[in-house]
Amino acid sequence: MSIERFLNQALSSWMSAEGPESDIVLSSRVRLARNISNYRFPTLFSSEEAKEIIDKVYNSVKNKVFPGIGELELLIMDDLQPLQKRVLVEKHLISPNLVDHATHGAVLLSENEEISIMINEEDHFRIQCLYPGLQISEALKTANAIDDVIEEYLDYAFDEKIGYLTSCPTNVGTGLRASVMMHLPGLVLTQQINGIIPAINRLGLVVRGIYGEGSEALGNIFQVSNQITLGKSEEDIVTELQSVVNQLIAQERGARENLAKTSSIQLEDRVFRSYGILSNCRIIESKEAASCLSDVRLGIDMGYIKNISRNILNELMIITQPGFLQQYAGGPLRPNERDVRRATLIRERLKMEN
Numbered sequence: 541m542s543i544e545r546f547l548n549q550a551l552s553s554w555m556s557a558e559g560p561e562s563d564i565v566l567s568s569r570v571r572l573a574r575n576i577s578n579y580r581f582p583t584l585f586s587s588e589e590a591k592e593i594i595d596k597v598y599n600s601v602k603n604k605v606f607p608g609i610g611e612l613e614l615l616i617m618d619d620l621q622p623l624q625k626r627v628l629v630e631k632h633l634i635s636p637n638l639v640d641h642a643t644h645g646a647v648l649l650s651e652n653e654e655i656s657i658m659i660n661e662e663d664h665f666r667i668q669c670l671y672p673g674l675q676i677s678e679a680l681k682t683a684n685a686i687d688d689v690i691e692e693y694l695d696y697a698f699d700e701k702i703g704y705l706t707s708c709p710t711n712v713g714t715g716l717r718a719s720v721m722m723h724l725p726g727l728v729l730t731q732q733i734n735g736i737i738p739a740i741n742r743l744g745l746v747v748r749g750i751y752g753e754g755s756e757a758l759g760n761i762f763q764v765s766n767q768i769t770l771g772k773s774e775e776d777i778v779t780e781l782q783s784v785v786n787q788l789i790a791q792e793r794g795a796r797e798n799l800a801k802t803s804s805i806q807l808e809d810r811v812f813r814s815y816g817i818l819s820n821c822r823i824i825e826s827k828e829a830a831s832c833l834s835d836v837r838l839g840i841d842m843g844y845i846k847n848i849s850r851n852i853l854n855e856l857m858i859i860t861q862p863g864f865l866q867q868y869a870g871g872p873l874r875p876n877e878r879d880v881r882r883a884t885l886i887r888e889r890l891k892m893e894n
Contacts, residue, residue: 557672558672558673558850558851559671559672559673559674559675560673560674560675561673561674561789562672562673562674562850563841563850564722564723564724564788564789564792564793565673565674565720565721565722565723565785565789566672566673566721566722566723566761566854567632567670567671567672567673567720567721568670568671568672568673568674568675568676568678568679568718568719568720568721569632569668569669569670569671569679569717569718569719569720569721570668570669570676570679570680570682570683570716570717570718571666571667571668571669571683571716571717571718571719572666572667572683572684572687572714572715572716573662573663573666573704573706573707573711573715573716573717574663574664574665574666574667574687574690574696574697574704574715575663575664575665575696575697575704575705575706575707576593576596576664576694576695576696576697577695577696577697577698578695579592579593579664579697581663581664581707582642582643582660582661582662582663582664582707583662583707585643587643587644590643590644590660591644593659593660593664593665594614594616594644594646594659594660596693596694597646597648597657597659597664597665597690597694598614598646598648598659599693600689600690600692600693600694601648601657601686601689601690604689606650606655606685606686606689609650609651609652609654609655609682610650610651610652611650611651612648612649612650612655612657613648613649613650613651614646614647614648615628615646615647615648615649616644616645616646617638617639617642617644617645617646617647618644618645623863623866623867623871623872624867625639626639626862626863626866627863627864627867628647629863630858630861630862630863630864631653631858632670633647633649633653633656634647634656634658635658635661637661637662638658638660638661641661642660642661643660644660645658645659645660645661646658646659646660647659653670654669654670654671654682655667655668655669655670655682655686656668656670657686662706662707662708663706663707663711663715665690667683667686667687667690668683669682669683669686674720674782674785674789676718676720676778676781676782676785677778677782679718680716680718680774680778684774702770703715703769703770710767710769711769712769712770713769713770713771713772714769714770714772714773714774714777715769716766716769716774716777717765717766717769718765718766718777718778718781719763719764719765719766719781720763720764720765720781720785721761721762721763722761722762722763722764722785722788722789722792723759723760723761723834723837723838723853724760724761724762724788724792725760725796725834725835725837725838726792726793726794726795726796726798726799726838727788727791727792727795728760729795729799729807730795730798730799732791732795733762736788736791740764740784743780743784744766744767744768744780745764745765745766745767745780745781745784746764746765746766746767747762747763747764748762748763748765749761749762749763758826758827758830758857759830759831759833759834759837759853759857760831760834761834761857764781764784764785764788765781766780766781796838796841796842800842807838807842807844808839808844810835811835811836811838811839811842811844811845812839812844812845813835814831814832814833814835814836814839815832815835815836815839815845817832818832818833818836818886818887818890819887819890820887821883821886821887822880822883822884823876823879823880823883824879824882824883824886825879825882826860826861826862826882829856829860829882829886830857833852833853833856833857834853836848836852836853837850837852837853840852847893848890848893849893852889852890852893855889856885856886856889859885859889860882860885860886862878865878865881865882865885866878868881868885869881
């Protein structure tokens with residue numbers, strides 16, 4: 541297997557498969573932050589220490605076959621081109637921080653791309669598990685299984701009173717970040733989202749954009765995740781997040797039903813106008829494409845558009861990002877060239893679906 545395998549396939553298995561509540565919940569993610577004892581955190585360590593940590597983490601899982609996952613392949617960030625790194629970010633396999641700020645960063649990836657272990661990002665390593673639909677508990681179970689294997693080989697930085705020690709104080713304790721990616725066009729169109737986000741923040745959770753902290757909610761896609769990792773068990777964190785997500789699902793479905801009752805023809809018109817733009821455009825920017833794709837996905841979910849898979853949103857949201865467009869083109873593209881190629885890809889993909 542090579543880097544090309546991860547770059548050329550647009551959809552990871554967690555994007556192409558459907559899970560529970562997948563009409564609203566695109567994916568569930570669990571991330572465990574861990575550090576190795578007697579090594580400085582990545583903000584202070586030397587290049588030699590960084591390389592030793594890569595070796596230690598890799599050796600802890602080398603030649604191990606995880607049930608349902610297989611072996612993990614090591615990719616060294618310094619060996620990759622900037623465009624290749626960008627594609628991995630766009631697929632949610634690595635974080636922007638691993639690209640922009642890490643010293644001698646690396647990632648271990650499973651073949652189905654549900655598992656990634658980022659090395660030398662903000663912490664020595666972070667185990668990430670991505671599942672389709674609403675499967676937070678299942679993702680945590682898999683992440684913990686991998687964590688147990690690594691812990692047999694490595695001595696973690698751990699305090700009996702506090703828990704796992706991390707580079708950022710907000711991750712101290714369980715080191716767990718659980719998040720759910722949700723498509724919430726109904727709450728956006730009815731403007732309920734403006735009141736919901738502050739309420740969620742008061743519960744100790746946070747709502748972010750599609751690529752996490754500092755990113756926009758492109759295409760009405762939001763990430764809901766926990767903020768508190770200290771003083772709560774992993775089970776408590778997951779249970780609280782699951783409860784809030786279930787409420788959001790109910791509110792989103794209620795908003796969609798209300799739109800269908802009070803503004804059915806206007807909503808149908810919006811959906812098919814967006815479908816018409818995507819089917820016929822020759823130039824389209826990423827924000828407009830994301831907005832139209834969200835409308836089409838909503839139209840599919842509400843039965844206005846037939847015979848098109850809802851997973852088309854997942855696929856087109858990925859392959860129309862700048863990194864993927866340039867990967868397919870075989871090199872850098874100017875912004876206007878990307879807009880033309882994005883329009884072409886969308887038109888061709890919709891024709892294939894039809």
